[in-house]
Amino acid sequence: MTDTRPVVLIVDDEPQMRKFVRITLAANGYGVIEASTAAEGIQQAAAHTPDLMLLDLGLPDADGSEVTRRIREWSTMPIIVISARGKEESKVLALDDGADDYVTKPFGAGELMARVRVALRHAARVAGTPEAVVQIGDAIRVDLVRRVVEVRGQEVHLTPIEYKLLTLLVKHAGMVLTHRQLLEQVWGPGHAHQMQYLRVYMTQLRHKLEQEPARPKYFVTEPGVGYRLRLEA
Numbered sequence: 001m002t003d004t005r006p007v008v009l010i011v012d013d014e015p016q017m018r019k020f021v022r023i024t025l026a027a028n029g030y031g032v033i034e035a036s037t038a039a040e041g042i043q044q045a046a047a048h049t050p051d052l053m054l055l056d057l058g059l060p061d062a063d064g065s066e067v068t069r070r071i072r073e074w075s076t077m078p079i080i081v082i083s084a085r086g087k088e089e090s091k092v093l094a095l096d097d098g099a100d101d102y103v104t105k106p107f108g109a110g111e112l113m114a115r116v117r118v119a120l121r122h123a124a125r126v127a128g129t130p131e132a133v134v135q136i137g138d139a140i141r142v143d144l145v146r147r148v149v150e151v152r153g154q155e156v157h158l159t160p161i162e163y164k165l166l167t168l169l170v171k172h173a174g175m176v177l178t179h180r181q182l183l184e185q186v187w188g189p190g191h192a193h194q195m196q197y198l199r200v201y202m203t204q205l206r207h208k209l210e211q212e213p214a215r216p217k218y219f220v221t222e223p224g225v226g227y228r229l230r231l232e233a
Helices: 015-027 038-048 064-072 088-096 109-127 160-171 179-186 195-209
Strands: 007-011 031-035 052-055 079-083 101-104 133-136 140-143 148-151 176-178 219-222 226-229
Touching: 007 015, 007 038, 015 031, 015 109, 031 038, 038 052, 038 064, 052 064, 052 109, 064 079, 064 088, 079 088, 079 109, 088 101, 088 176, 088 179, 101 109, 140 160, 148 195, 160 179, 160 195, 160 226, 176 179, 179 195, 179 226, 195 219
Parallel strands: 007 031, 007 052, 052 079, 079 101
Antiparallel strands: 133 140, 140 148, 176 226, 219 226
16 A cells, blocks of 8 residues: 655754654654755655655754755755754744744644644645635635635725735745745845835734734734744634
8 A cells, every 4th residue: 555644854963853753743644754964864855755854954964054955956845944043043044045934942742743734735735726715714815816805704905015915925824934035025136125115014914904903813923034824813
């Protein structure tokens, strides 16, 4: 019988961390491949084409960001960084280099599995037919074909920039997008450092779509890094 379980590649030089992650993944029905160095991680990724990679940054032979850059030369496999480096700069660098998400050590099994499921769902959406209608919570509905946004059944008018920002977040729902990624894709490469644009428009989106804009449930700030759209509160 063919094994159809999603396969996750763990690249981490700490045996105890690999054991914890391996047990967590196996208990949730995932296949597991392991590597303890950057070189071995790249080799395993090429040999086995796993569905997702969990990548530590502090590897003995190279920084994990180098692994991300190498993998991105030939693969769109989701990469979630798992690292003890909690500084904002490390998160931003890893995400800008091509990682899809970032989990800071120590983390719980529940948080890890939630991030894994989101990354795999996002990869499946990208590979398959995109959803025409996206439901955010129980009140917000985004029809990407008709370009209509509704809150509790009432159509909400968005400016072209607001709509572009919303659709970018929707298409990457559950994933963190850095300030730079959002600015470059919504406003263009020349606006990568104009943070005030992003703050103003994100505030406007929250006021139009969130029930409590000052305490947003769905359009969530990742401090110092960027924003994440949650489909469920």
